[in-house]
Amino acid sequence: MDVWWKKPLRIIQPNLQVRDTALIDPSRLAAQLEEMGANTVVFNVGGIYAWYPTEVPFHKQNEYLPADRDLLRDVIDACHKRGIRFIARFDFSKAEDAVYQQRPQWFVRDAAGEPQVLGAKRPGAWSLLMSTCTNGDYRRDGVAVPVIKEVLARYPIDGIFFNNPNFLPCFCDRCKRKYLNYYGEKLPENASEFQKDWATRCLKDNIDYLHQAIQREASQIPLILYYNLYKDNLDDRAATAEMLCTEPQDVLSLGHRHIPEFWKPALSIKLGRTLPDYPNPFGIVHSCPGMDWRHTGLPPAEYRFWLCQITANGGQIWHSLTGVPDTITDKRILEVVKEHNAMVQKVEPYMTGTEPDNQVALIWNAATSAEGWAEAFLEQQVPFDVLLPEQVEAGRLKHYQAAVIPEALAWNDAFTDAVKRYASEGGSLIVEGVPDREDVSDFLGIEPETYTSEPLIASYMRFEGAAHPLQRKLEQTELIPHRGKVTYCRPLPDTEVPITLVPPFSPLESVGAPPERASMAVRRTEIPLVMHARCARGRVVLLPFSFSQLIQEYKLGDHYQLVRNLIDYMAGGSLAVEVDHAPGVQVTVFRKTDGVLIHLVNGAGRRPLTANLVQRQLSVSIDKAWLNSTPVQATAVMTGESLSLKEEAQRWHITLPELGVWEAIWIRL
Structure with missing residues (x-):
C-alpha cells in the first residue's frame, strides 16, 4: 500500500515548554516549519500534560492553554494547509504527584516500596513528577488508552509517537505477580538479578496493548517507536510499530573526555536499516549539546556533521529543537536546520528506491x-x-x-x-x-x-x-x-x-x-x-x-x-568503490537499477568541530565489473556540478573538486 509515511520525511519536533504556550502562533509556526524544509511535525499532545481540553480523568491539562480556542486543532489545521503531516507526541512515562496521591498503585516503587520522584530540587513553583510503572494501569486503561481514543476521535492526526516509553525497575505488587507468573519465581530484590528478558517483555506487553488500541480506533495511523543501538530486539520493535526511530545524541555536556563517538549516528542508522521491507529509520538529533544545556545549540560545524550522517547512511532526519522558532534564542540552530533540509531535499529523488550495496x-x-x-x-x-x-x-x-x-x-x-x-x-x-x-x-x-x-x-x-x-x-x-x-x-x-x-x-x-x-x-x-x-x-x-x-x-x-x-x-585486492584516504571522511554506497549514489560525509578536525574543514580534489574510483554497466554521467548532487568520468584499466575514476560537510555523487547508468 502506497501510504504517506513510506515516502521521504523531514521531521521537525519543537520540544514545547508549557510556559511558552501563549507564544505559539499556529499559522506562523506552520509557515516557519515549511520555510525550514519540514514536511512533518511532531507536536506535544498528551501524557504528562494534555495540550488540548481533555476530559480523561487524571490527565493533567496544560494550565497555560488559551481559554478561547483549541490550540491543538489550530496547529493541526495550519500544518495541514501547508501539506505538513502532524504526528502526535505522547509521554506516559510520568505524571504529576496529584495523580500519584489518588492512584498510587500506578507508579514505580523501589525495593523499599518508595516511589521514584523527579524534580524534587528543581527551583520554581512546579509540582513533582512521578515515574509510572510499565505494567501499571496509567500506561494502559487508566489513562493512556482513553487519551489515545479521545485524541483519535477529536483530531485529524497523521501519526503517533511515544516518547520515552522506557522500562524502569519496579517492585510494586503488580510487577511481583507478573514476574512470578512469567518465571515461576519471586521478583528478585536486586534489579541486576532480574531475568534478562524481563524489561523487554514488560515494555513489549505495554506497547502491544497500546498499538492494538490504536489499530482498533484508526488502523491507518502509524505508530513510531524507539530502538536502541545496544540492547533492543529490532524484530520485537518492528512487530509493534509501523516506523522506528533512534536518538544518537551528541551530548557534549558530558565533557571532552566522554564525548560521544563520531560514528554514533552512522552506526545507529545502519542498524535500523537491517530490517528488510521496512521504512527507513528516523534519526533524532537534538540541537542542544546536552539536556542540561538544552537552551543553547550545538556548535554549527559539529551539528552539521552529526546531521549529515543520518541521511548519508539511509535514515530520515528528525530535528529536535527546544521550543518553537520564536522562542529559540540560538538562531544559528534554525539556519543549520534549514540548510540541512535543503540538502536532504536535493538528494531524496536519488535515494528513493535505492538499497545499500557494500561488499x-x-x-x-x-x-x-x-x-x-x-x-x-x-x-x-x-x-x-x-x-x-x-x-x-x-x-x-x-x-x-x-x-x-x-x-x-x-x-x-x-x-x-x-x-x-x-x-x-x-x-x-x-x-x-x-x-x-x-x-x-x-x-x-x-x-x-x-x-x-x-x-x-x-x-x-x-x-x-x-x-x-x-x-x-x-x-x-x-x-x-x-x-x-x-x-x-x-x-x-x-x-x-x-x-x-x-x-x-x-x-x-x-x-x-x-x-x-x-x-x-x-x-x-x-x-x-x-x-x-x-x-x-x-x-x-x-x-x-x-x-x-x-x-x-x-x-x-x-x-x-x-x-x-x-x-x-x-576482498580480493580492492573494493568496488575506492576513495582516496582522507581522514574524517565517511563513505556509504547505495544502488538502484539506473545508477549508483556515493555519499561522502566530512568530519575532519578535532571534535567538537568548530569549523567544517574543506577537503579538496578527492578521487573516487569504481570497479567496472561491479558497476556492470557503462556510466553515462556523474553529478555532484549538492552543487549540481557535472563531474568527469575517466576510464583506466578496470576502473572508472571521478575527481570531486571540493568536499564541504556532505556531498553525494550520482552515477547514472
Whole structure:
C-alpha cells in the first residue's frame, strides 16, 4: 500500500515548554516549519500534560492553554494547509504527584516500596513528577488508552509517537505477580538479578496493548517507536510499530573526555536499516549539546556533521529543537536546520528506491569489539553494512565479499553453521578472538588446544615475509604496537602466519629506565597474531587478540591501516568503490537499477568541530565489473556540478573538486 509515511520525511519536533504556550502562533509556526524544509511535525499532545481540553480523568491539562480556542486543532489545521503531516507526541512515562496521591498503585516503587520522584530540587513553583510503572494501569486503561481514543476521535492526526516509553525497575505488587507468573519465581530484590528478558517483555506487553488500541480506533495511523543501538530486539520493535526511530545524541555536556563517538549516528542508522521491507529509520538529533544545556545549540560545524550522517547512511532526519522558532534564542540552530533540509531535499529523488550495496559486513554484537571495527572502517573509507547474528543465521551474509566477526560474539549452532557455509561457498571471514567451541578449530586453521596469556604490555606485532599485502603502506616498519591478552594458538600445517607476536621486552615500570637496557630479549617468535586459512572456496583470517580494543583505546594510524589491508586482502585486492584516504571522511554506497549514489560525509578536525574543514580534489574510483554497466554521467548532487568520468584499466575514476560537510555523487547508468 502506497501510504504517506513510506515516502521521504523531514521531521521537525519543537520540544514545547508549557510556559511558552501563549507564544505559539499556529499559522506562523506552520509557515516557519515549511520555510525550514519540514514536511512533518511532531507536536506535544498528551501524557504528562494534555495540550488540548481533555476530559480523561487524571490527565493533567496544560494550565497555560488559551481559554478561547483549541490550540491543538489550530496547529493541526495550519500544518495541514501547508501539506505538513502532524504526528502526535505522547509521554506516559510520568505524571504529576496529584495523580500519584489518588492512584498510587500506578507508579514505580523501589525495593523499599518508595516511589521514584523527579524534580524534587528543581527551583520554581512546579509540582513533582512521578515515574509510572510499565505494567501499571496509567500506561494502559487508566489513562493512556482513553487519551489515545479521545485524541483519535477529536483530531485529524497523521501519526503517533511515544516518547520515552522506557522500562524502569519496579517492585510494586503488580510487577511481583507478573514476574512470578512469567518465571515461576519471586521478583528478585536486586534489579541486576532480574531475568534478562524481563524489561523487554514488560515494555513489549505495554506497547502491544497500546498499538492494538490504536489499530482498533484508526488502523491507518502509524505508530513510531524507539530502538536502541545496544540492547533492543529490532524484530520485537518492528512487530509493534509501523516506523522506528533512534536518538544518537551528541551530548557534549558530558565533557571532552566522554564525548560521544563520531560514528554514533552512522552506526545507529545502519542498524535500523537491517530490517528488510521496512521504512527507513528516523534519526533524532537534538540541537542542544546536552539536556542540561538544552537552551543553547550545538556548535554549527559539529551539528552539521552529526546531521549529515543520518541521511548519508539511509535514515530520515528528525530535528529536535527546544521550543518553537520564536522562542529559540540560538538562531544559528534554525539556519543549520534549514540548510540541512535543503540538502536532504536535493538528494531524496536519488535515494528513493535505492538499497545499500557494500561488499563488507560487520556482525553487530553491541560491544566495544564491534565499535572498534566500525570506527576503523569509517576512518579508512570502507563502505560497510551492519548485520545482526540472527540475520547471519538467515543467510544474508552471502551477499558480501568479506565479513568481520568481532570478539565476544556468541557462536551458537545456527550461527556457526551459517558462517561455515558462507566461507565454504567463497566468502571471506575475519574472526577476532577464538570462539569457545572446539568444533571450529579446523575451520579457523588451528589446533583445538589453546592457552590464554596474561595482559601483555610493551609487546608488538611483527610482519613476516616480504611484500605481504597486509604490510601495504607499512613497508618501512616491521613492528606495530600491540597490547592486551593473546590466545596462544598452534596453526595447522597449511595455515599461513603473516603476523607474529613480539613478546614484552620489559615490565611497564622499566620500559625506559634506563634506556640503555631497552633492547628486546626476544625479537621474533612463532606465536601467531594473524592466521590465514583456506576453507573450500573461501578464506578465514583469525586474529587471536582484541584488535578492536587497540583501535578504540589508542586510535593509531598503523592499526587503522592494518584494518584496511585486511579488508582489501580478503576482498580480493580492492573494493568496488575506492576513495582516496582522507581522514574524517565517511563513505556509504547505495544502488538502484539506473545508477549508483556515493555519499561522502566530512568530519575532519578535532571534535567538537568548530569549523567544517574543506577537503579538496578527492578521487573516487569504481570497479567496472561491479558497476556492470557503462556510466553515462556523474553529478555532484549538492552543487549540481557535472563531474568527469575517466576510464583506466578496470576502473572508472571521478575527481570531486571540493568536499564541504556532505556531498553525494550520482552515477547514472
